[in-house]
Amino acid sequence: MYVEPGEVVEANNRIRELEAEEKREITHILQTCAEYIRPFIPDLTESYRFLGIIDFIRAKALFAKQIGGNLPELISETHIEWNHAKHPLLFLSLQSQQKDIVPLDIILNKQNRILLISGPNAGGKSVCLKTVGLLQYMGQCGLLVPMDINSKFGLFKNLFIDIGDEQSIENDLSTYSSHLSNMKTFLREGNEHTLLLIDEFGTGTEPMIGGAIAEAELEVFNQNRCFGVITTHYTNLKHIASQTEGLINGAMLYDRHKMEPLFQLDIGNPGSSFAIEIARKIGLSEQIISNASNKVGLEHINYDKNLQDIVRDKRYWESKRQQIKIKEKKMEENSNALKAQLDTIDKQRKEIIRQAKEEARQLLADTNATIENTIREIKEAKAEKEKTKEIRHKFEETKKAIREDSQSITPQKNQQASNKQSKDKALNIGDYIKYNDNIGQIISIKGERINVAFGQLEAVLNIKMVEKIGRKQFKEQQTKINYNFVSPETNEEIRQRKLKFKQDIDVRGQRVDEAVLTITYFIDDAILVGVSSVRILHGTGTGALRQAIRDYLSTVSGVKSFRDEHIQLGGAGITVVELKD
Template sequence: MIYPQNFEQKTGFDKVRQLISDKCLSPLGQERVIDMGFESEMDTVSNRLAQTEEFVRILHGDKEFPSSYFFDVRYSLKRIRPEGTYLDEKELYDLKRSLQTINDIVRFFHPGNSESDEILYPALTRLAGDVLVFPQLVGKIDSILDKYGRVKDNASPVLMQIRREITVTMSGISKSLQSILRAAQSEGVVDKDVTPTMRDGRLVIPVAPAFKRKIRGIVHDESASGRTVFIEPAEVVEANNRIRELEGDERREIIRILTEFTNLVRPMVPDILYSYEFMAEIDFIRAKALFADQIKGIRPIVEDKQQVDWARAIHPLLYLSLQKQHKEVIPLDIELNPDKRILIISGPNAGGKSVCLKTVGLLQYMLQCGLLIPIHESSRTGIFKSIFIDIGDEQSIENDLSTYSSHLTNMKHFVRNCDEKTIILIDEFGSGTEPQIGGAIAEALLDRFNRNGSYGVITTHYQNLKHFAEDTPGIVNGAMLYDRHLMQPLFKLSIGNPGSSFAIEIARKIGLPEDVIAEASSKVGSEYIDMDKYLQDIVRDKRYWEGKRQNIRQQEKKLEEITARYQQDLEEVNKQRKEIMRTAKAEAQRIMAEANAKIENTIREIKEAQAEKERTRMARKALDEFKESVLSQEDANDSIAIKMAKLKERQEKKKQKQTGQPLAKPQFNREVIETGDSVRLKGQTTHGTVLEINGKQASVAFGMIKSTVKLELLEKVSKNQIKKEIQKSTFISTQTADDMHEKKLNFRQEIDVRGMRGDEALQSVIYFIDDAIQVGAGRVRILHGTGTGALRQIIRDYLKTVPGVHHFQDEHVQFGGAGITVVELD
């Protein structure tokens, strides 16, 4: 139930309806928009939302949806129900194209016949499931009409014969007229540039009035100025009469063909009309999806219960209005649940109370009309059976009702009909009469709404309602925030405490005399002024602590991410350490076994040699050689130690980073690559900077290009080495000078990167600018096209970083404009 009758006008839904209607392709969809209404059945609402959400996905998909020919031919189909009537050529042409569109739409949702095919759009596929298509009928129309919607020559043998005879006769008339015209021109009766023309469907010759007696024939017409008469020569009168007869025969044959086809269509009219109802529904859903795309609407979580748990809800009409002014709307966070069903919003005038109330009313109504709404995806919505609204000046001269009487009339309806499935929206509750009695009546009504279990959003300035909400379960206070220092509203809703009207502050800002403000303050008493001030202080403190809490949440989240990453790295380190220790132990055991065997063998040889000097010397030499091999193995073990040192150093750095201790200046170690180090690809000369290391891969910035490279492909480069290579690169050999001269001769002043991907185009521009600077080009052009402007922006961002670029700008509009960047080089 929706109350009152002008609910849509009060919430702005009438404008939403018009915006959706404007997006329809035909009257078919527009009629559906007019019939769109409030639904309280969960299944119906969910199905409508699913259909609209699926169509939004279609709009953003790669496959184009067939929406070319949404023609409304229902009137024509209903008109041919009596025998003897027929569809004319235009109606038949529209029927053919729209039936083809319906066929294409059904095939869009049923692309294959295999049961294993994935159904991408289940709700829309169900909608298209029972729709009949008429491919044979479309084929029959194709055999009658050509691609321009005219009846074909071969639509029947009789029609072909008639049109062939018309062509032959017209050709004969044209030849005769040309002969007569040439003779008249040679006699000077007709000007040289005159050609035959058509009057009343007959070919005639334009002649000056003074010479009309010179040509024998019938005068059919004269020009508006009277300076030209149009004569049909007697020689072609009979042929023109024959043309008229043949045209009549042609028209009768066309009507016969159309009537015959219409007799074939007539029994199918009910099924065809049902297919057009499907087209109307698709047109309607498409318009809803386009509107949802325009307002950034989504399909929220909908539950079959009464609730409002919305995050970042936006009034769609306000969003569209501010978007045109390049402004942003401030979103609304609001929650109504069984424990806090009624929200009493207070605060200063022009602080956003009414906008908040209208946002709730409009979005809930849109949702239950099957429209996607602009809220955050984490929001949870419910279904209400009734929505009641009381907003604005309802003064009625016709019914002799004052504003307050009109409000009370609405309240009478609310009290009689509200229940636990009703949401009530009241603006400026209790206003319009003497404050004390108005506040008392409002409090009694509020108590009744609460006892009936209703939900609601109510705005007010009355203090007694704020106190009542504070002390009554089921009702909660809320405040529209206001910046007391800047004296301007923040348009943000804070639930939990009542708001101040800031009447004294606003009066002082406007410039009301201070003595008047002091007198007013004394009349209401210090207790009221202090209470208002306390409310302001509470709101201010709440904002402060909310900000603090938000910062703490962000820091905790960041800390959790760092801890998780550290734990992952630590596990990886322990795994590597265990592997290294296992390998080292195995190697040590092998070395010890070989050493023992070698020593024992050497001792045996010395004993067997019985102290012969040469044999002893050979044995000692073999032992020394083995010692050197062991030392080389120790060097290998040293590499293991280096790896261990790397891991240890990484752990120390992480600990120091978390504890805030200053990092010791690291020694240059070629084997260890860390964030911030200068590196290059092995075998390459281009230097880059390590931005981030993730496991065995590193994110490296080579100039403006960011790449992810395996660590094993990189080698660390010291700053001194970079300087030496730069100095070394400044030496120019004779061969290099010759190459530079050749490059200068072959250098082109412009490059075309249109159609390239961003990274590919940027790499080409980098090489091009480098070459331009090397050959000393003063001015070059980069052709990138206009398009979306993304390629142009990437290129210009790079040019800003090049020291050799003095200036760049758009090319002159005559030579390409914004599609070409002209670069001036130093």
């Protein structure tokens, strides 16, 4: 029980009174302020709305700066032509991990409206699909999008999306029922102003029936002239996309040599699911894999293998084409530089000749003036002997001075010309020459013109413009010159491959075609990194695998020879391959 002391009762009452007065004063201040600003409520409301808009615009700008957003070319028609597009959330996530994102290049136009993407699981199909949907929605909401500024961005009235599992116990919908419900809406509402985004098209039910229904739906989407990006594993959909106008296949690339996805979209060819390779990679029993291959049939396995070979060959030739472009660009730059040097030399030569002619003309004028003065003085002296001798002496001195002046104009040039002439007489096809700071070898000689090879470039020069050098000097100079037409990025990639490359490979347990394909990649890498020899472990067995590998090696131009390993190191179970320098 607490009894408040009498001494503090009065003080507590006073405190409560002061608190009540404070609240009344606060209320009075607020009422006064409200009455003062009440006439300005419309202006304050407009300012509040304006500040909200400015804050929203600033937030969009900051987000665009964070994701590297740009304003592509906006067009009123339904069209997608994106270069180096990136998923913004994936970009930020990888950036925090100090990793690079693989950009997306995609084109959807009136000729190829629906892109059907296939490829391995976890290869990036769904990410590609979501990137298209998210960037299209961002762009139509007025946000800058992470893609190159030279991209073209069309507008769509409808954006239909079927991604993920939408099953519902409350609505009595299974995964496939939900999918069909969405397809019903898409088929009814879809038109030429619609963008479809459908993930794992046709899955969720019996594969044969599901594939047939998906094929029928795809035909209607195409008839309605819808645009779309659709992912699938069904082979029948890949077939119809390759044979039907308005549809086009796309593949997510996969590195069979490293057994890892590349997350790159290749438009124009269907992709392989790489189911057998992935199953073998994770260690599934070889007997199960073999039984599965027999059950599905050789025709399907070969179809999948041919898709993989097409993708591999395309990557190889794309790489070659890029290297050729780099070399052509470098050769063009060097050719232009050499042409500029020749033009400069030609201008200098013309200027020297002009100056020499001008000096000769002046010298001739001075000489004529001297002769005329001499004749005039002789005539004035009336041919007196002593005076004539004196005048002749002065004339001879003048002639001597003029001769010395004329010889001093180009003494070094004449000396060089004589040296050149002596050397020119000794020039033959195959000789090494030096032109300015460049060294080369003579390919052909036609009169005063010689055709010279400078590395991978050829130039036609005057025989008097070059200097002959010895073979030893040529080699010394050649080591200092780097005829390098490869970009720094390619050099770095080759350096990394050299560091990671292993000179032994084990293909035991693989089928003959798989082993040969693996050896193809292996030998290509070996030639690229410049090793002298490699070892292939194939085992003895029936000898079929060993023979197939050696048949392939005999067709490779970069292979010098191959043989069995020493009996103590593996004998016939290992093939040692010697590569050319």
